Amino acid sequence: MPHKSQQFLPDKDLLYTILADLKRTVSEYTTAATEANCVAVRQLFTDLTNRTLTLQGNLYYFMSQHNMYETPSPVQQKEVQKQLQSSQKMLQQTSQLVKQKFAHPAHSQQHGQQQHASQGHHQEPIHGHHAAYYSPYGAHVYNPYQVQQ
Amino acid sequence: MTHFGGQMQPLTSKELEYVVDCLTNEDLLLKQCAAAASQTSNQAVYQFLAQEANAHQQHYNMLHESLQQHVQLAPAQPQG
Numbered sequence: 651m652p653h654k655s656q657q658f659l660p661d662k663d664l665l666y667t668i669l670a671d672l673k674r675t676v677s678e679y680t681t682a683a684t685e686a687n688c689v690a691v692r693q694l695f696t697d698l699t700n701r702t703l704t705l706q707g708n709l710y711y712f713m714s715q716h717n718m719y720e721t722p723s724p725v726q727q728k729e730v731q732k733q734l735q736s737s738q739k740m741l742q743q744t745s746q747l748v749k750q751k752f753a754h755p756a757h758s759q760q761h762g763q764q765q766h767a768s769q770g771h772h773q774e775p776i777h778g779h780h781a782a783y784y785s786p787y788g789a790h791v792y793n794p795y796q797v798q799q
Numbered sequence: 800m801t802h803f804g805g806q807m808q809p810l811t812s813k814e815l816e817y818v819v820d821c822l823t824n825e826d827l828l829l830k831q832c833a834a835a836a837s838q839t840s841n842q843a844v845y846q847f848l849a850q851e852a853n854a855h856q857q858h859y860n861m862l863h864e865s866l867q868q869h870v871q872l873a874p875a876q877p878q879g
Contacts, residue, residue: 657838657839658838659838661835661838661839661841664834664835664838664839665835665844667831668831668832668835668851671824671827671828671831672828675821675824675825675828678817678820678821679821681817682817682818685813685817686814687813687814688806688807688808688811688814688869689806689808690806690807690865690868691810691814691818691865691869694861694862695817697861698821698858698862701858702858705851708851709847709851712843712847716843716844
């Protein structure tokens with residue numbers, strides 16, 4: 651290992667360039683996973699996303715432990731409180747809207763109408779028995795359209 | 800590679816481009832780790848970089864193996 655004075659760049663800069671490239675690589679693996687057609691290729695890119703994310707986290711932790719990365723100062727509690735209240739308000743408004751939209755009678759089973767896509771209606775799989783459906787990426791996947799019963 | 804091995808399909812042009820780009824990324828990261836390790840006088844940094852270089856070598860191998868597995872699946876003639 652060369653003496654410090656002979657170094658091309660300080661350790662901090664050398665590690666930072668790697669950190670930046672890891673960040674870019676994680677992003678590229680994620681995009682590749684979302685655009686994969688073959689299940690095996692998607693799984694490979696997903697695994698490599700996770701592994702690279704871990705490497706990036708480890709390097710960041712190493713740099714911060716060795717005073718090579720300045721962590722920004724923490725925000726004040728009142729700022730977090732403000733955003734918390736704002737988030738709560740947004741959640742309430744959106745919950746109302748979601749409830750209204752999903753309460754459309756054409757899609758309600760409470761009226762005893764078993765309606766399916768074959769009847770000419772476009773139907774999102776919002777009900778319990780449609781909550782999970784087959785996917786090659788996992789036997790059953792989370793369905794974001796599911797309304798909590 | 801996965802338990803859906805039977806569903807392995809030929810690579811699309813997009814997938815091939817991503818695999819090739821990612822091979823280049825891993826190759827570059829491996830070289831960066833080696834270059835940085837050769838420069839540092841800090842033993843902890845050197846050890847860290849040696850581990851990281853090993854990980855990038857593994858990633859490179861995973862991508863390379865995936866290409867190998869897909870060679871036989873690829874059509875010999877252009878598909879309509």
